[in-house]
Amino acid sequence: MRTSTLLTLLAVTLPALGGCQSLPASEDLLASLEAAERARFEAWVSGDVERIRPFLAEELVYCHTNGICQTRDELLEAMGAGATVYRGMDILQLRPRLAGNAGIVNGTVRIRAEDRGKPIEFTAVYTDVYVNRDGRWLLTAWQSTRAAER
Numbered sequence: 001m002r003t004s005t006l007l008t009l010l011a012v013t014l015p016a017l018g019g020c021q022s023l024p025a026s027e028d029l030l031a032s033l034e035a036a037e038r039a040r041f042e043a044w045v046s047g048d049v050e051r052i053r054p055f056l057a058e059e060l061v062y063c064h065t066n067g068i069c070q071t072r073d074e075l076l077e078a079m080g081a082g083a084t085v086y087r088g089m090d091i092l093q094l095r096p097r098l099a100g101n102a103g104i105v106n107g108t109v110r111i112r113a114e115d116r117g118k119p120i121e122f123t124a125v126y127t128d129v130y131v132n133r134d135g136r137w138l139l140t141a142w143q144s145t146r147a148a149e150r
Contacts, residue, residue: 026098033096033103033130036137041089041109049080057131057138065124065146088112092123103130103137108147123147 040055053076060072070078078084093108105128112121126144130137 029098029103029132030096033098033105033137034094036130037094037096037105037107037128038091040139041091045086045089047079047082047085049076052076052079054136055139057133057140060140060142062139062142063144065122065144083116085114086111087114101132102140103132104128105130123149 036055040052043051043055046052056072056075058072060075061069062072062075063069088111090110090112091107092110093106095106097104106126107128108123108125110121110123112119114120123146124144125147126142128139128143129141131140132138
């Protein structure tokens with residue numbers, strides 16, 4: 001009777017927990033989320049709007065360190081116009097985690113850019129949210145704040 005109860009409990013519980021493969025799958029998802037984040041930063045520095053577009057969900061809301069928030073189309077249009085040109089984005093800290101079908105990344109990045117021809121450099125802390133669609137991570141929200149210089 002005990003064995004039967006244990007087998008029934010396992011049969012009901014394992015599918016709800018994602019089966020025996022849940023831990024490796026989670027590690028793989030975290031690794032793919034981190035890879036997507038790093039690739040997105042590389043695309044950003046390239047300045048190539050068509051290279052950046054595949055990383056962005058249609059419903060993206062992107063809030064810059066200056067408090068201006070843009071939709072995906074507004075962001076891509078501004079990047080295409082070249083008002084701000086990113087020269088480097090050095091990841092100082094990156095902490096991805098999963099929340100259901102979403103990935104959340106908290107990080108710190110050192111940004112080197114030109115804003116209307118004027119060089120700027122600062123460190124930002126950020127939180128971004130990705131959704132996993134068809135096995136691809138798409139950025140759906142970005143919020144960043146300039147870090148206090150020490």
